[in-house]
Structure formats: C-alpha cells, structure tokens
Amino acid sequence: MATYIVLLGPPGAGKGTQAKILAQTTNLAHISSGDLFRENITNQTELGKLAKSYMDKGELVPDDITIAMVRERITRSDCKNGAIVDGFPRTPIQADAFEKILDGLGAAVTAVPYVTAAEAVLIERTGGRWSCRAQGHIYHKKFNPPKQEGICDIDGSELYQRDDDKEETVAKRIRVYLERTMPLVEYYRKRGKLIEINGVQPVEQVTKELLAALK
Ligand code: ADP
Numbered sequence: 029m030a031t032y033i034v035l036l037g038p039p040g041a042g043k044g045t046q047a048k049i050l051a052q053t054t055n056l057a058h059i060s061s062g063d064l065f066r067e068n069i070t071n072q073t074e075l076g077k078l079a080k081s082y083m084d085k086g087e088l089v090p091d092d093i094t095i096a097m098v099r100e101r102i103t104r105s106d107c108k109n110g111a112i113v114d115g116f117p118r119t120p121i122q123a124d125a126f127e128k129i130l131d132g133l134g135a136a137v138t139a140v141p142y143v144t145a146a147e148a149v150l151i152e153r154t155g156g157r158w159s160c161r162a163q164g165h166i167y168h169k170k171f172n173p174p175k176q177e178g179i180c181d182i183d184g185s186e187l188y189q190r191d192d193d194k195e196e197t198v199a200k201r202i203r204v205y206l207e208r209t210m211p212l213v214e215y216y217r218k219r220g221k222l223i224e225i226n227g228v229q230p231v232e233q234v235t236k237e238l239l240a241a242l243k
C-alpha cells in the first residue's frame with residue numbers, strides 16, 4: 029500500500045526542510061501546500077491571487093480551495109507510492125477530507141510526525157528564512173546559509189524572504205496555528221498515528237529521529 033506521511037507542526041518548526049530530505053531518502057513525492065500556493069502566485073493564476081490575499085495576512089486559505097488543490101496534486105503519477113505531505117491538513121475539515129481522498133485511492137495516512145519547537149525558536153527561524161524562487165529550497169541566514177549569499181546552492185536561482193515571514197505576520201500565523209491546527213494533534217493521536225519529534229536539534233538529528241520513527 030502507498031505511504032502517506034503528514035508532517036505536523038507550527039510555522040518554522042522545520043517541516044519543509046525535513047520533508048525535502050525525507051522525500052529524497054524514501055523515494056516518495058513531496059507535497060507542500062504552501063509551495064503549491066506560492067507556485068500559483070508566481071504564475072499569477074486566479075488561485076494564486078486568491079491565496080495571496082489570505083497568506084499576506086497570515087490567515088489560512090479557505091478549506092474548499094485548499095482541499096481541491098491537494099486532491100488534484102495527489103492524483104499525479106509521482107504520488108503512486110505515496111507522499112510526504114507538509115503544511116496539509118491544517119484544519120479538522122481538511123483532515124476529514126484528506127481521509128476521504130486517500131480512502132478513494134485505497135490508502136490511508138500512515139503516520140503523523142509532530143515536529144515541535146518553542147515560540148522563540150519559531151520566530152528566530154522564520155525571521156532568518158530564505159527561500160529559493162525556483163523550487164522553494166530552504167535556507168537560513170545563520171543556521172543553514174547558502175554557499176553564496178542570495179543564491180540557491182541547488183538550482184542557482186535567487187533567494188528571497190517570504191512576505192509572510194515578517195515578524196508581525198509570523199506572530200499571527202502562530203496564533204492561527206494554535207487555534208485552527210492544534211486540534212489535529214489530538215485528532216491524529218486518537219487514531220494512533222502521532223509521533224512527537226523534538227524539532228530543536230540539528231537538522232541531521234531531526235532527520236535521524238524521523239527515519240527511526242517511520243521504520
Ligand atoms: P516549516 O516548513 O515548518 O515552516 P522550514 O523547514 O521552512 O519550517 O524551516 C524554517 C527555518 O528554520 C528555515 O530557515 C530553515 O533553514 C531553518 N531550520 C529548519 N530546521 C532547522 C533546525 N533543525 N535547526 C535550525 N534551523 C532549522
């Protein structure tokens with residue numbers, strides 16, 4: 029059966045960083061709802077324009093739009109063995125919808141690593157985050173600097189600071205996370221899928237613990 033790993037955790041916990049590494053080491057696709065929205069913004073699609081109006085305020089994009097986008101993504105051929113999903117689901121409605129989508133594919137969520145970090149860490153990490161324009165590769169000015177300032181090591185594209193990584197917007201995103209996404213911790217714990225991972229360790233150590241937990 030296909031494997032679907034959902035990475036849960038607050039903004040800045042390290043989900044995207046770990047999802048990219050795990051996707052490479054496990055041969056699963058990487059689905060990031062945030063990256064999908066940002067691609068739509070870059071391509072100036074209708075979906076992108078709509079999503080941006082919520083993202084700039086640090087709010088969640090409405091469930092129906094987000095669910096439709098992920099439903100389309102997950103049926104692409106690169107997901108046939110499953111996927112590492114980061115940033116989705118973010119509400120109980122999305123989690124229920126995801127269960128139905130996977131059920132339709134004869135699959136289910138395999139495990140939900142919950143990556144934790146204290147608020148001060150989240151603020152420091154998002155405040156120094158640099159993202160690659162072309163493919164969303166993730167850097168940090170202090171914790172994971174690129175070899176050459178402003179340029180992605182992997183694809184040579186420009187690195188930029190996300191509009192929603194400004195401190196006020198991050199504070200809002202953390203509040204939204206606590207209100208709307210935290211209920212998913214209990215949602216997946218009840219289903220026996222939750223695995224807590226301490227995100228305040230070096231990237232390699234977090235990866236090691238994730239891989240051990242997912243075995
Ligand atoms: P999320 O997807 O959960 O928002 P990211 O993976 O984008 O988090 O990481 C947020 C920022 O923190 C990035 O700048 C990233 O380089 C950095 N980062 C990620 N994991 C770690 C870690 N274990 N230690 C230090 N910095 C990290």
Ligand code: ADP
Nearest residue numbers: 039040061062082083087088089094115116118
């Ligand atoms: P982070 O990695 O820092 O947690 P993301 O890239 O996942 O941030 O998300 C950035 C923004 O994109 C969110 O603040 C929200 O506006 C929107 N977004 C991403 N995923 C979802 C989702 N599953 N539901 C609703 N909005 C989402």
